[in-house]
Amino acid sequence: MEHNIELDNLSRLGSLRFTKKPRTFGTRENFFEKYDDHTFVQRFRLSKRSVSSVLDKLQHKIRNYTERNRALSPLEMLLLALRFYASGSFLITVADFCGVSVATASRVVRKVSIAIAELSAEYIKMPKTNMELEITARSFHRIASFPKVVGCIGCTHMKIQSPGGENAEIFRNRKGYFSYNVQAVCDADLVIRDIVCRWPGSAHDSNIFNNSRIKHRFELNEFKDGFILGDSGYGVNRYMMTPLSHPNTDAERLYNESQIRTRNCIERCFGVWKRRFPVLSIGLRISHETVMAVVVACAVLHNIARKNGDADPSEEDSCSTEESTETIYEYHSTESQEASFMRSSLIRDYFAVYKSTL
Template identity: 35%
Template sequence: MAAALMLRENDRFFRRERVFLDRYNPLDRPDDFLLRAYRFPRHKIIELCNELRPDLEKATLRSHSIPVELQVLSALRFYASGSFQNVIGDVFGLSQPSISRCINDVTDALVRRINQYIKFPDEAERRTNKSDFYKIAHFPNVVGVIDGTHIPIKAPNDNEYQYVNRKNFHSINVQCICDANFKIINAVFRWPGSTHDSYIWNNSQICRQFEEGDIANGWLLGDSGYALKPWMLVPFMNPSTPAEEEFNRRHCRTRVTIEQLFGIVKSRFRCVHKTGGCLCYVPAKCCRIIAAVFILHNICVDNNIPCLENDNVPDEHNDLNPPLNEGVVLCGNGQQVRRNLAAQFV
């Protein structure tokens, strides 16, 4: 009997006390839960709240306004899951119209800061980009890779046919340029799904900067949907020599970074992925939400926040020192630049 009492006392001594979390404080959770639910750890959510506070804090004497923290968490939950607004409202004890206003206000606050988080690198940063891209497949002088991705949306009432893409669903065609670390350095969010990638590129400001020489001494890598230019290198359509085949292999291994970027963004923020259904808003609001999601992705990259559902990263060759621009002819037309570069690969 005494032995049984002693075992019971020892068991009570070593028993871990249960910790009851505050149901009304969503941040009273461990970081791994916050990463799964909101895609950010606690300290970064708090920093984001403080940054957006001037835009979200409402002065009112009529009733209690929704705290900034709750507005940001509601929007982050929507971006991360793509759930219906009434489902998110049940989580936070808010009505569906209140969740709608939170998403709209947080989205607008983020979009106002787009030039702060999505910007093309300066000359010094472009040199770093070239070095990072070279480590992937020994392709020199690359400052970015470009492609478009389709974000599914609800069929709009006006000009519905313009939003039907080649895969026969309604979408926004988003053009992105990224660096070797999956950071977005340029993006265009305003074109309907039927618009061709090359048309978006030709009507973009970044294209004019390359054409006018404002951005020089570097290449973008695109797929065959883009026109070959001295600053835009695309693969050989029908490679006929070992040099052309090697060019295509290196080009493909380097350019796949942009495809991996889209996979990471859509895994991290399910509201822009087809598994989340579609964005059920008018196209203009869909474009703002997409822009906000891409801004949040860059914040994750800048702060080394992991993507829990996607591990696609390019191969690293850290022992290589890239010869930036050595022996590469940067003048002439696109055909000449591509031929001169391919000749170095054999």
């Protein structure tokens, strides 16, 4: 008798185990037709024009070649990823908004982010030709009369969830949360010209630069006699100009003022970038294999938005005030005699003369 009861229970368990849940499909809307231009930008942070230009570059990479199970179109996949960048929400929220499952949303965000990041060679690049270098230097000179600047450099933290494992603590930054420390170089128009996104939050800014390809390019004199401006955490040399810790003369004070005002471009760039894509400041709750692709993808999209003249997001559109409230902790690096001489020569030959003409 007991043996028969056990067999009946096993039979019922087996039938429950293999019962397949019927598939359900959420409602999908055509957001291009549903929203006007202003509302569309509020939801996706890019204009319809910019989205169309990105779609032209991506659709052959991300399209599904079958209609099985109501496969998403390239436009639907792109808008899903943009909604994730623009909201910084959990994937389940984005999935509900776009009418797909969480698993589908996760796969789409990864697929689209990698495809956009692969466009970085086209949209994130330093000026190369003499004409490009001259135009860039003129744009910077109009800010505060600092000569021969080809870029401003800085680092910003992208918050992530704990990676777990033995090496998790290397991602904890000086403020106590887990992050990637992302280095970027921008121009006077707040366009990102170079980006490095692979270092954990505990890495120091100067260490990232010393191991970056952009430094190697400056060492090879690829940008002629152009300067890159950084804060006092970087070491001064023939191509890197940093502020003086204790300016004494009028020329030195003028140099500091000009350097700081010009270098402020990178801080403004970070602010606009993170307001445009709040996921960068709220925190990336995705796998670490996808984090770097999302960051680079957002940099590419930021440059496309700048190129197409999309309006910068306002402070009210921001989901975080991290950039405006961030406390700066600077490490003052040691300077070689030769490097200090280079900066002193610039102050003597340019800023002292410029001061005398005012």
